Amino acid sequence: xxxxxxxxxxxxxxxxxxxxxxxxxxxxxxxxxxxxxxxxxxxxxxxxxxxxxxxxxxxxxxxxxxxxxxxxxxxxxxxxxxxxxxxxxxxxxxxxxxxxxxxxxxxxxxxxxxxxxxxxxxxxxxxxxxxxxxxxxxxxxxxxxxxxxxxxxxxxxxxxxxxxxxxxxxxxxxxxxxxxxxxxxxxxxxxxxxxxxxxxxxxxxxxxxxxxxxxxxxx
Numbered sequence: 001x002x003x004x005x006x007x008x009x010x011x012x013x014x015x016x017x018x019x020x021x022x023x024x025x026x027x028x029x030x031x032x033x034x035x036x037x038x039x040x041x042x043x044x045x046x047x048x049x050x051x052x053x054x055x056x057x058x059x060x061x062x063x064x065x066x067x068x069x070x071x072x073x074x075x076x077x078x079x080x081x082x083x084x085x086x087x088x089x090x091x092x093x094x095x096x097x098x099x100x101x102x103x104x105x106x107x108x109x110x111x112x113x114x115x116x117x118x119x120x121x122x123x124x125x126x127x128x129x130x131x132x133x134x135x136x137x138x139x140x141x142x143x144x145x146x147x148x149x150x151x152x153x154x155x156x157x158x159x160x161x162x163x164x165x166x167x168x169x170x171x172x173x174x175x176x177x178x179x180x181x182x183x184x185x186x187x188x189x190x191x192x193x194x195x196x197x198x199x200x201x202x203x204x205x206x207x208x209x210x211x212x213x214x215x216x217x218x219x
Contacts, residue, residue, distance in 0.1 A: 025110040026101045029117070030094045033142065036082050037090050055079035056138025057125045081121040084139040093142045100149045103156055108213050116213040120148020120202045127201025139195045144202035151206025170207070174200055187201040 007198025022030075039047050056074045057080040058130045061073060084090040124144025156198065157163035 003005075015063040022109065022113060023105040025105055026098060029097065029101075032105070033082055033084070033090060033094060036161070037084055037087065040083075051081060052138050052140060056083055056140045057128070058138045059129040063127055065211050073185060077125050077182065080125060080138070081110060081142045081145050084142070085140060089141060093146060097142065097146050097149065097169045100146065100153050104149055104152045107156055112213045112215065116152065116206075117149060118149075118210070119144050120205050121145030123205040124148065124195075124198040125190055127193050128195045128198040131197040139198060141195070144198040146208075147199045147202035148206035151203045151208075152210035153205055154212045166207070170203075172189030173203065177203075178197055 011025055022029060040051070043051070054069070055076055057076045061069070061076070084093065100118075104116070108116060121142065121144045124147060125139060128144075130141055150173070151170075158166060163169070177194075177196040177199045183193050207210070
């Protein structure tokens, strides 16, 4: 029987490709969040509680006038983004980051994306501080930063013409956050209060600031 060239053995389809085809920067962010949560599982309650209090975002720490812990004050706006209320909270946030993050990474590139992501989380955190200045409850989670990424996605969709109007989507998204903030509790929050103002703050920041992080147009 003559040999058919189409039957020649070769590499299997997809060989050499990552099983999870996400940009490396997203895989790193997700991995860091997962590792932090895993390490916390092996800590005692007292140690874990200390970490949440020191590296979560506590509004009153910025407004009370008490002797400040400078390390905590400087680190918390970033570190709170990598702490979560449990595996479900973490899982929902990381799946959402993977879903919204890919198109933004492709437009901004890895370095600009990281700056955009972290700055959205910082702004989101301080919006929460502004609205709840006396709160002693630490805020944790990447939701504010991811909300900024979602806002950025909507702007990019407007640029390519796949989203005729921002207002309906933005209005529904903000209304949902207000609703869950008032009712108290979203999937993965474990019954804890939802930092809905941080979500909205990050989202509005993402809408407004994504343009500042876009690379300059080529020649």
